[in-house]
Amino acid sequence: MDIKLWLQEKIAEETELPIQEITYDEEFTSFKMDSLSVLTLAFDLEGKLNIGEIDPTVFSEYDTINKLAKWIEAQK
């Protein structure tokens, strides 16, 4: 599954926002994700990608789906 789609679905699930509101270039903070939901996403992402432990501060630096997807690509 495309990682961007996967992130979009996960964020929609965490925030209970309609999936079409989770756009790829909008900052995670605008979806009202608090630190606990970011950690929860990081934990799921570790399981999915199998790239070891993810530093949750990555989400502050790569703070949109597009930016994060690029970061994920670079880890492979």
Added chain:
Amino acid sequence: MDRSSEIVWNPFTKGYFENPYTHLKECREKKPIHKGAHNEWIFFRYEDVSKIIRSNEFEASELSAYFQQKEPYIFKNTNVCPYLSKGTQKWPMYLNNDDHKNLRSIMGRSFKEFNLDLIINDSINILHDRYKDSKTIDIVDYCAYFIFLVTEKLFGIKDYESFEKVKKYSNMLARSQDIFIPKQVYKEINSWFLWGQDIFHDSEYKKNIMLFADQLNIDYTEEDMYSIMSISVMAAFETSKDNLTMALFEILKKPTLIKYILGSDTKSLNLLIEELFRFSSPLQYTVRVNKEPFEHKNTIIPAGSKLYLCLASANRDPDIFNDPDKIIPNRNPNEHLAFGGGNHFCLGAQISRREMRFCLKPMINFLKDYKIDSTQQIKWARQIFMRTVESLNITK
């Protein structure tokens, strides 16, 4: 721009879990007070940590209230009974004012009723009988089993409860107070809280708690009592196990320390024990909340901010401790902050000291011929507030 001003505390810095002290030193030297990624303020210097921890201007942060707020999110779309908030509702380190003062007094008096020395000695004998033919010993298990034997007798854990389960229970409860915990792990912690509801006998300790509470006209509910029992076990088990494991690890690496212990008198042994507490700091951070806004170098820290006091960094501050990264067995004075300070000073400090005073010599005598396999990768847990080794083998 000066790069030194850019450092931000991040426990996910590469290698942090194996050795947090390199990163902490950098933070302490370059930016000893600063704001972290989640709006927390972190303090690294001994002087600042010691001042805040002892001041009445700051309160403990309230863990149970945090869980109450987060439980609807954590357990959304599940039919699990949320127990994080209830389970932690009487953990004294997160209470303030009279609730805190009364519970401290009740728990402190309840502990004093025991013949701890006898319990510790019996536990060492049982422990060494279990390991007498072992060629390889996992020190973490060895320490955990010893502490399990002590806590089992203290708190009346039912005989059929296995060591492995109680060890896991204690660890999961400890993780409930860590930071950067995702909801998946909170759910697991919750299931251990629920599991533990049935593990306690009507022990002397429990009776003492009820008796002393009654004397203060306090009526604890069943849920309060379980919360008190759970923190008693976790506090007695987890930090003691971590401290002892890290102490044995350091000692077995250094023949001079083995010799020092085996030839020590009470005073020299006590000095080393304090030094081991300082050096390993099993509780690496504690949290306070400022009641009023306060100013630091032209920055106002707003009231109600979370202040992370890094005990581990304070205990390695060269302004206070010469050669802070070395174990100096007879370091004196040694005003370390491993047990915190002020009115939240660790309630189990005296128990932990007595355990160490009674167990260290016989344990080193038993383990002195074992060697640490230097090729093995030591497995450190991914825990920030309470530093823990997951396994560490020694062989002879």
